[in-house]
Amino acid sequence: MTDQREVSIVRWPDRAPSGQDGPAELLAAYHLQTQAEKGETVAGVDGLPDRYRAEIADPRAAFADDVVLLALTGDTAVGCLVVTASADGRAEVKRLWTDPAFRGRGVAAGLVGAALEHAAESGVSAVRLSVWQWRTGAIALYERLGFTVTESWDERDRLVCMERAV
Structure with missing residues (x-):
């Protein structure tokens, strides 16, 4: 049975799950x-x-200049997202992941929404991201949240680059 408790979005390591x-x-x-x-x-x-x-072994060091958001249900982390520090007036969203047992409950949308809020508070003008083209569900989510496909800044094949104004 899937846990139906409310999911909250917190900034890590300010609030770390026990x-x-x-x-x-x-x-x-x-x-x-x-x-x-x-x-x-x-x-x-x-x-x-x-x-x-390196990210897995020491996320605090790997993302020292960035903001890490966690989705928690109770005291269990069920989703994460990283917002990079601003560069050229833009922040980047990366490493969006929701535990498969908690998908379809708005966790990813909540994380992206919190990232956009953080970006707005930080004074950036846009948020960008890249997503593998086969992740059609993620692309549809980003489009629903106002992201549009833009010219690629990454050389890897099959990567879709997206951006939205804040």
């Missing part, structure tokens, strides 16, 4: 799933590229 290392488990799930979707399945975190392992 018994968990913040977003580490969620980041591990995100990166392992992404590798599998790219056809590069690995057996575990140790098989991930170094930069992804």
Whole structure:
């Protein structure tokens, strides 16, 4: 049975769930799933590229200049998102992940909404993101939230770049 408690969005590490290392488990799930979707399945975190392992091992250091948002139900982290520090008047949203058991409950939309609010408070003019083209559900969510496809700033194949004004 899925837990039906309310989900709240908090800034990490200001509020860390007890018994968990913040977003580490969620980041591990995100990166392992992404590798599998790219056809590069690995057996575990140790098989991930170094930069992804570094995020999982020490999210506080990896995202020291950024804002990490967690979706909590009770004291359990069920979603995460990173908002990068402003560059050229823009922030970037990355690492959006919702625990599969909590999908369809507005967790991702809540995280993106909180990221947009943070960006507005920080004085940025736009928020951008990149998403793999096969993640059609995520692309549809971003479009519903006002993001539009824009010229790519990333050289990787099959990556869709999107942006919206704040």
